[in-house]
Amino acid sequence: MIQLIRGFKDILPGEVELWQAVETVARELLEDFGFKEIRIPVMERTELFARSIGEDTDIVEKEMYTFPDRKGDLITLRPEATASIVRSYIQHRLHAKDPVQKFYTIGPMFRRERPQKGRYRQFYQINAEIFGVQSGLADVQLIYLLVTLFGRLKVADVKAHINSLGCVRCRPKFKAALSKFLESISDQLCANCKRRKDRNPLRVLDCKVPACRAAMADAPSIIDYLDPECKADFDEVQRLLQVLKVPFVVDKNLVRGLDYYARTTFEIQTESLGAQNAVAGGGRYDGLVSELGGPDIPATGFAIGFDRLTELTGLKADQFYRKPDIFVAALGEKSRLLAFEWVCALGDEGINAELDFGGKSLKSQMKRADRLAAAHVLIVGDDELKKGEAILRNMETKEQVSVPINGLVEIVKGKIIKK
Ligand code: ATP
Ligand code: MG
Numbered sequence: 001m002i003q004l005i006r007g008f009k010d011i012l013p014g015e016v017e018l019w020q021a022v023e024t025v026a027r028e029l030l031e032d033f034g035f036k037e038i039r040i041p042v043m044e045r046t047e048l049f050a051r052s053i054g055e056d057t058d059i060v061e062k063e064m065y066t067f068p069d070r071k072g073d074l075i076t077l078r079p080e081a082t083a084s085i086v087r088s089y090i091q092h093r094l095h096a097k098d099p100v101q102k103f104y105t106i107g108p109m110f111r112r113e114r115p116q117k118g119r120y121r122q123f124y125q126i127n128a129e130i131f132g133v134q135s136g137l138a139d140v141q142l143i144y145l146l147v148t149l150f151g152r153l154k155v156a157d158v159k160a161h162i163n164s165l166g167c168v169r170c171r172p173k174f175k176a177a178l179s180k181f182l183e184s185i186s187d188q189l190c191a192n193c194k195r196r197k198d199r200n201p202l203r204v205l206d207c208k209v210p211a212c213r214a215a216m217a218d219a220p221s222i223i224d225y226l227d228p229e230c231k232a233d234f235d236e237v238q239r240l241l242q243v244l245k246v247p248f249v250v251d252k253n254l255v256r257g258l259d260y261y262a263r264t265t266f267e268i269q270t271e272s273l274g275a276q277n278a279v280a281g282g283g284r285y286d287g288l289v290s291e292l293g294g295p296d297i298p299a300t301g302f303a304i305g306f307d308r309l310t311e312l313t314g315l316k317a318d319q320f321y322r323k324p325d326i327f328v329a330a331l332g333e334k335s336r337l338l339a340f341e342w343v344c345a346l347g348d349e350g351i352n353a354e355l356d357f358g359g360k361s362l363k364s365q366m367k368r369a370d371r372l373a374a375a376h377v378l379i380v381g382d383d384e385l386k387k388g389e390a391i392l393r394n395m396e397t398k399e400q401v402s403v404p405i406n407g408l409v410e411i412v413k414g415k416i417i418k419k
Contacts, residue, residue: 007112007121017320018310019124022153023106026126026304029149033141035104035128040084042108046074052083052288054258056200063111077110081127082285082301083292089131090294099132099297106306118308126309129301131289136237138300139264139284144244146268146280146302154314155279157271159247163254164234165202165283166226167262174225175201181219188215205253221252230263237264260287264300270312279312280304325416327369328355331362331381338405339380345409351416369395376416378403 004010011019027037046066053059065077078084085103088094094101106126113119128145130138143160150158166174182189182197182204189197190209197204205216226234241248256265265283282302289297326346330339339355346353354372356365362381369377373395380390389402392412403411 005121007115009120009122014321015310015317017322018313018315018317019306021315021317021320022306022309022313023126025152026106026149027104029145029152030104030126030128033102033145035102038085038088038103038105039107040078040081040088040105042078042110043075044078044084044087046076048083048087048292049076049079052086052292053080054200056196057203057258059111063113065110065112079109079111080303081105081107081109081125082129082288082303085127085129085301086288086292086294086299090289090292095132095289095295095297099295101131102128103131104128118305118311120307124306126304126306127301129299131299132297133300134286134298136233136240136264139266140237140240140244140246142282142300142302143241143248143266143268144246146282146304147246149304150268150279150309150312153309153312155270155309155312156314158268158279159249159270160241160266160268161251161254162237162241162248162264162266163251164223164226164230164237164263165255165261165265166222166230168259168287170225170227170230171222171259174220174222177220177225178202178205185215188212202255205255216253219253223250223252233263256283256285258285260285260291262286266302268304272312278305279308322352324354324369324372324374325351326353326376326378326412327365327372327374328353328378328380329362329365329369330355330379332385333359335380335382335385338385339378342378342409342412346412349409349413351413376412378412380405 049064050060059079064079066074069075085105089101104127107124108122109125110122112121115121128142130142147158147160165171178201182201186194186197188211189204190207190212193204193207193212204212205219207213254265254267261283263284267278268280269277270279280302284300286298289295289299328339328343330336336359343353343355354374356368366377375395377393377395378390384390388405390405390408391400392403392415393400
């Protein structure tokens with residue numbers, strides 16, 4: 001038997017209802033905040049991710065699904081969505097009409113990481129991006145939106161972790177101080193961080209290895225190096241979060257490792273996830289649009305881990321699992337044909353009606369209705385046909401009524417919807 005690929009998964013009925021419910025809540029909230037959906041392809045030229053995510057990151061170095069297509073061009077299954085959204089914004093000159101644009105997208109991402117609980121090789125994200133706003137108001141709106149969404153989805157113990165990464169003017173001084181510090185503790189760092197320390201020192205702050213975390217306890221804090229504008233921006237972000245009553249902590253180790261990330265960066269964490277405690281991450285990436293060949297337009301955005309969200313939400317799949325409104329049990333060829341017509345007509349009326357396609361006994365049809373937990377059963381056989389009346393049974397109250405066969409669909413519809 002052919003099995004699915006390691007790190008990939010099926011989302012089956014019984015579980016998928018939860019995904020649908022989460023997606024509906026997320027879409028509604030995003031649209032209430034003025035975000036427009038954008039759909040982008042799952043594959044792009046490798047170059048796009050290499051340039052936007054950065055050559056020195058784990059994702060580009062070892063996690064991307066990259067292969068030559070039949071003509072030899074290198075293409076990659078997207079590991080994240082921001083790069084594609086930025087490409088699209090530039091390619092279609094969406095900034096020409098109005099640089100301020102809000103987009104969201106929902107879909108699968110691919111990273112060849114080590115599979116473990118909460119970590120898959122195909123996983124799903126909900127992304128939102130705001131282009132064209134330099135003010136911290138945009139960052140705060142994103143954080144507010146996330147916290148509101150998680151509240152609606154009944155995710156417990158969420159807290160926003162925030163930090164500022166400064167900008168191209170103040171970060172070099174911090175980087176120099178950090179590099180100096182890293183030299184002094186270099187023997188305590190993991191192999192990965194020994195390499196990162198020279199190539200991308202900010203990433204060391206982000207390392208999850210306990211020994212690195214301990215060694216970094218006294219690392220310099222970027223907040224002490226912010227220039228006056230960046231400092232004012234970060235103060236404003238915190239003030240606005242307080243105004244909106246969003247719980248947050250300043251986390252000096254929160255980083256994104258690339259140069260075009262600037263100022264506010266954030267992560268939404270929860271106590272209830274174990275090691276993979278981040279449900280969403282985001283931040284400002286003011287240099288990326290121009291880096292990818294567009295005008296100098298600031299931007300900020302986030303990505304929510306959809307898989308983790310479905311594990312955390314207090315909503316339950318069976319709240320949303322749809323059971324048949326009615327099961328039509330028919331005996332005899334004539335009745336069966338009539339039942340089939342009714343079932344199709346009821347489906348068209350928005351009523352989930354089922355029947356037995358195989359012509360089984362009444363007993364086995366009733367068993368199936370029970371197994372499906374149909375709310376009503378309609379029984380029709382030769383006797384009923386003669387009388388011109390079928391029997392409608394409410395499976396919960398066990399109440400039974402006769403329904404004229406003439407005009408049955410309308411009558412049944414009325415009875416079911418009235419309920
Ligand atoms: P992490 O620190 O968990 O590796 P990340 O920094 O790689 O996260 P981002 O690229 O910021 O993650 O993606 C945003 C969110 O997507 C994460 O907070 C997480 O919830 C989710 N996510 C990332 N990688 C995976 C994965 N392999 N499987 C499931 N969810 C993931
Ligand atoms: Mg990761």
